[in-house]
Amino acid sequence: MTLDPLILSRLQFVWVIAWHILLPAFTVGVASYIAVLEGLHFWTKKPIYLQVSAFWIKIFSVSFGMGVVSGIIMPFQFGTNWSRFSDATANVMAPLLAYEGLTAFFLEAAFLGVLLFGRKLVPAWAHFVAALMVAFGTLFSSFWILAVNSWMQTPAGYEIVDGRFFPTDWWQVIFNPSFPYRLAHTVVGFYVTTGFVVMGVAAWLIRRGTFATEGRLMLSTTLWLLLALMPLQIVLGDLHGTNTLEHQPAKLAAIEGRYDTASPVPLTLFGIPDDKNAVMHDEIEIPWLGSLVLTHSLDGAIKGLKEWPVDQRPPVGPPFFAFRIMVGCGLLMLALVVWGNVLRRDERFVRSVGFLRCCQAASVLGFVAVLAGWTTTEVGRQPWTVYGLMRTADSVTPSLTGGNVLTTFIGYIVVYLIMFPGGGLVLARIIRRGPTALGNDTIESGRPAQPVEALPGVLAGEAAP
Incomplete structure (x- = not known):
């Protein structure tokens, strides 16, 4: 049986991106949700917003970490499996991907530490700002990645010289015909x-x-x-x-x-x-x-x-x-x-x-x-x-060669089948512990946070699956 490197490379890319896309589909929305909760807590001072925010911050941090790991792997395939595509489109795609790193990833990385560990170290307004910056970072990341994908779908603002694409109008490259619709539809889908x-x-x-x-x-x-x-x-x-x-x-x-x-x-x-x-x-x-x-x-x-x-x-x-x-x-x-x-x-x-x-x-x-x-x-x-x-x-x-791709493909399968179920178990443990177990042990009143009773009419003793 002949191993076709094209088919195997496509299957490998499908495997990697199908797992990875699950994470931005969640983290983009939950980052904005956390920012809303932090803003409500900042303005109302109600402890419940703090408790819920702290709960989702923990979930976000695990998901974000998994997204970074799986996202870093993806660009390597452009060089190893799709070098002719990378060579032909580098003058257009490389700057867009670089902007994603410079504006989005660094914004997320710079403020994520404050969001995770700065609750007792910075004023409440600064913690709220950190939540906003992380949320904006995820949206900026979506902006640049979808600009790249949309340009591949509806290329504009380029010329072809010796088989390579060169930008002639960056405004048209970024805001190509399908980009506004793809960006809006995708981000709302993530929310x-x-x-x-x-x-x-x-x-x-x-x-x-x-x-x-x-x-x-x-x-x-x-x-x-x-x-x-x-x-x-x-x-x-x-x-x-x-x-x-x-x-x-x-x-x-x-x-x-x-x-x-x-x-x-x-x-x-x-x-x-x-x-x-x-x-x-x-x-x-x-x-x-x-x-x-x-x-x-x-x-x-x-x-x-x-x-x-x-x-x-x-x-x-x-x-x-x-x-x-x-x-x-x-x-x-x-x-x-x-x-x-x-x-x-x-x-x-x-x-x-x-x-x-x-x-x-x-x-x-x-x-x-x-x-x-x-x-x-x-x-x-x-x-x-x-x-x-x-x-x-x-x-x-x-x-x-087909053998090259098959080897790396098997490696990706093994790693992802370890990383994603492992991350899922960590997230399940966080959810089982509940919101107050994840917030500060003492909410702003200085008293330990206690679980509330079941709402009237809910089957409190029913075992949830």
Whole structure:
């Protein structure tokens, strides 16, 4: 059996980034959540905000550390596995990645120490500022990384000289056509992901019967936030889809499973794509709705994949199914948020065991949606690394052998299967200890913090899974 270094390099990159993306999907949101809690504590002086903030700071620190380790590994692959891509795009990508390190990573690193260890060493306002700087650092990191990715999707502001990309307009490079939509959609997606993790943890604490007041605070504030974020994410997703239709029509055709150009376009709910014969089998469709959703017109046209040469078509299966998984997760999350806010009457949202169980189960939905969205975006871009300009097959290191990649790939698998479950166990231990066990042993009154009793109506003695 011949080991193809291109396929193995792609699988290795998928493995590494799929694990890594789970961490910024959480840390970006939780850093902002901590900043909000620190601000509320600074202005109100209520100890509960301090307790909840200290709890999530511990969780953030472990997640941030894992994210740094897994994130450092990723750039090495550009040199070892994708050297032709790195050589061709270095003049554009290297400065953007350098800015990510200079503005984001150093901002996070400089203030993270204050956030973790400075509670008793700096004034309250300084600790609040540290929380804000860490939150801004995570957002700056998202800004630069997504600028790089968006430029690969919709390149702009460049010229090609001797096979290499050179920037001609940095404003166009950074703010390329898809960047504003990708940045907004991704960051809001990260906030939503964090929100559902917070809800899941809060529901577990409430059902457990201890720290229920802290759990209620987490659950209530997050439900209000998600009630605004979920509809916003739907609007941003629609805008991003419209942008994709304009700048990456082949990707949109793959997402929709369109092999033939059509007008009006039905909305395909399900089907079995057959790339070899360029046909969709067993499709379930809603007439006209595809045109309305995609073009905002009842008779809008969508180009089919047959409009492109076979060697320039993305595979349909992964983006087609991944997109539907992402949308399905989004609809489930929206329904849960609406349900929770309906249950606010008479505090039923903290007494309904069914709702609390659903919150716990839904805590992973955001991560599933993020992975599905990433799969949609990146597989839908194929066969290009720089869309329409540089093929993935031409980006891999020429001297690389399948044996080389297989060796490193196995190493990555082993390391990640140790690091991530180990980190997960540490996080689970932190959550089991509860909020007050992680804050200062003496909250500002100078008295030991005590767990609160279960909220009325909650099954305090019920063993939470």
